[in-house]
Amino acid sequence: MILYDSPSPAPNPRRVRIFAAEKGIVLDIQPVSLMAREHKSTEHIARNPLGQTPVLELDDGTTISESVAICRYLEAVHPKPPLFGTSAVEIAHIEMWIRRTEFTLGAPVRAYWVNVHPFTAQVVPQRFEDFGKAAVSQAMAAMAVFDAALARSTFIAGELLSMADIVLLSTIDFATFIGLATPENLTNLRRWHSDMSARPSASA
Numbered sequence: 001m002i003l004y005d006s007p008s009p010a011p012n013p014r015r016v017r018i019f020a021a022e023k024g025i026v027l028d029i030q031p032v033s034l035m036a037r038e039h040k041s042t043e044h045i046a047r048n049p050l051g052q053t054p055v056l057e058l059d060d061g062t063t064i065s066e067s068v069a070i071c072r073y074l075e076a077v078h079p080k081p082p083l084f085g086t087s088a089v090e091i092a093h094i095e096m097w098i099r100r101t102e103f104t105l106g107a108p109v110r111a112y113w114v115n116v117h118p119f120t121a122q123v124v125p126q127r128f129e130d131f132g133k134a135a136v137s138q139a140m141a142a143m144a145v146f147d148a149a150l151a152r153s154t155f156i157a158g159e160l161l162s163m164a165d166i167v168l169l170s171t172i173d174f175a176t177f178i179g180l181a182t183p184e185n186l187t188n189l190r191r192w193h194s195d196m197s198a199r200p201s202a203s204a
């Protein structure tokens with residue numbers, strides 16, 4: 001299997017690398033440079049019409065995009081250790097926290113990145129600065145929700161590491177990279193972040 005990958009700080013390919021590391025799956029990594037706009041090349045658009053990374057290519061040439069979908073495929077072919085849950089409640093809670101992370105934190109972080117951050121000024125044709133700035137308080141409100149949940153459990157979806165933790169870690173680290181660091185007073189989220197960052201998979 002080939003993973004068309006972009007290095008950190010790109011958060012979405014990192015999810016797949018962390019997931020694979022937690023499973024002990026070795027992927028053939030093919031770098032796609034976002035800086036060189038290789039993700040918009042004809043070759044890459046043929047793999048993913050959205051022109052984004054990551055993309056997983058199977059041995060028969062089938063391609064899968066979307067980081068969570070790729071990890072679901074990997075879970076299906078390498079079920080152990082389970083990272084999407086096994087009981088009905090675990091599966092539902094993990095899905096719930098993945099969606100909460102993507103919608104309530106990932107979306108405002110992206111809005112800030114695309115509309116305000118100087119890195120994207122040259123490549124985003126039309127920016128909406130007010131919209132991007134308003135997203136900061138939305139991101140902070142979302143972090144407070146994750147902090148409250150982590151006061152009650154070791155990992156975001158309960159007592160077991162899951163894909164929800166991987167999605168949250170990649171999003172929090174990218175938020176920090178663009179200047180939206182986790183506030184000091186969110187001690188549960190910071191404790192969880194420190195534990196997650198200490199896992200060998202975090203450096204994948």
Ligand SMILES: N[C@@H](CCC(=O)N[C@@H](CS)C(=O)NCC(=O)O)C(=O)O
Nearest residue numbers: 010011012013052053054066067068
């Ligand atoms: N929902 C997608 C998001 C993919 C995505 O936004 N990838 C970024 C890299 S982290 C990218 O390719 N950005 C370039 C672009 O959107 O043009 C996923 O989870 O894989």
